[in-house]
Amino acid sequence: MDTLLAVRASGITKCFGDVVALDGVDLEVAQGGIHGLVGPNGAGKTTLLGLLLGLAVADRGSLEILRTPVGRALAAPDGVAGFVDGPGLYPSLTARQNLAALAALRGPGAGTAGIDEVLDQVGLTDVADDRANGFSLGMRQRLGLAAALLTRPRLLVLDEPSNGLDPAGKRHVHGVLNRLAAEGTAVVLSSHRMDDLEALCSEVTILATGRVVFSGPLGKLAAENRELDYRIVTSDPAAARRVAAGTPGVRIADDGAERLVVRAPVPALDELVVRLVGAGVAVRELAPVVSPLEAAFLALTDQPQEDVR
Numbered sequence: 259m260d261t262l263l264a265v266r267a268s269g270i271t272k273c274f275g276d277v278v279a280l281d282g283v284d285l286e287v288a289q290g291g292i293h294g295l296v297g298p299n300g301a302g303k304t305t306l307l308g309l310l311l312g313l314a315v316a317d318r319g320s321l322e323i324l325r326t327p328v329g330r331a332l333a334a335p336d337g338v339a340g341f342v343d344g345p346g347l348y349p350s351l352t353a354r355q356n357l358a359a360l361a362a363l364r365g366p367g368a369g370t371a372g373i374d375e376v377l378d379q380v381g382l383t384d385v386a387d388d389r390a391n392g393f394s395l396g397m398r399q400r401l402g403l404a405a406a407l408l409t410r411p412r413l414l415v416l417d418e419p420s421n422g423l424d425p426a427g428k429r430h431v432h433g434v435l436n437r438l439a440a441e442g443t444a445v446v447l448s449s450h451r452m453d454d455l456e457a458l459c460s461e462v463t464i465l466a467t468g469r470v471v472f473s474g475p476l477g478k479l480a481a482e483n484r485e486l487d488y489r490i491v492t493s494d495p496a497a498a499r500r501v502a503a504g505t506p507g508v509r510i511a512d513d514g515a516e517r518l519v520v521r522a523p524v525p526a527l528d529e530l531v532v533r534l535v536g537a538g539v540a541v542r543e544l545a546p547v548v549s550p551l552e553a554a555f556l557a558l559t560d561q562p563q564e565d566v567r
């Protein structure tokens with residue numbers, strides 16, 4: 259089982275003075291999996307990613323990366339690449355020159371992929387000879403990803419890689435990450451975007467104030483999740499409200515003039531739909547107000563579940 263793990267962290271604690279950034283964190287990342295880190299601001303995500311990249315060492319606990327125990331030295335473990343707090347780039351160099359400089363720093367024969375190849379992978383071929391200081395945030399993110407891909411990493415670590423990406427750029431980057439994972443690279447990324455995490459990740463770890471409050475497959479999170487709020491749009495809102503009020507297990511969470519929101523477990527929701535249809539009320543839309551991941555995130559990190567849309 260362990261042979262399939264790219265990361266095995268156990269009881270990791272990291273303090274900055276009096277601040278406990280990570281408090282006994284366990285993390286397992288499967289080889290070939292895309293693992294999402296999510297948590298409120300200050301939860302410890304960047305600190306944990308920094309440990310994986312060898313930018314800092316833990317105060318306590320054990321960390322094994324690609325089956326090698328991590329020591330006390332500050333250095334990227336072999337086979338690991340990525341960035342935290344935005345990619346480090348040379349602003350006055352072009353995209354191509356940035357990658358050439360990084361490849362030169364790593365020395366000849368350091369297992370690098372071709373510069374043109376990685377520029378193409380991240381969709382920057384057309385701007386390869388433009389200076390990085392003219393790049394948008396999304397383009398810098400993509401160039402940072404290209405720099406990481408140069409080393410053909412077996413563990414890719416990315417802090418909020420979707421920041422600044424437009425929808426097409428995001429789809430492009432998702433495609434790159436999915437392909438890498440299919441080829442066996444493990445990817446660990448943080449994001450505040452639940453839709454990104456749901457689209458990309460096979461597993462997620464939810465951190466709150468330095469502690470793991472959930473870690474595992476997204477499916478497990480959905481299965482474990484308690485009742486969700488659902489928005490219902492029907493052909494007859496007044497009748498729908500009456501039917502919902504009389505359906506066992508269904509609670510009306512919000513019944514403003516424009517909408518009906520109910521909180522219910524799935525079987526009670528099924529019963530409500532059957533009753534609505536039986537009463538001649540057409541159901542035009544039925545969807546969770548927030549996704550299972552977002553609902554779990556809000557519940558496990560003690561934040562109210564609200565419809566923010």
Ligand SMILES: Nc1ncnc2c1ncn2[C@@H]1O[C@H](COP(=O)(O)OP(=O)(O)OP(=O)(O)O)[C@@H](O)[C@H]1O
Nearest residue numbers: 274277278279297298299300301302303304305306
């Ligand atoms: N170099 C540092 N010096 C002092 N405190 C730090 C340092 N790095 C992180 N911290 C503190 O550690 C805690 C965790 O920070 P971290 O940046 O890991 O959180 P995060 O989950 O990445 O937050 P965000 O979502 O805002 O990026 C915070 O309280 C932060 O202030």
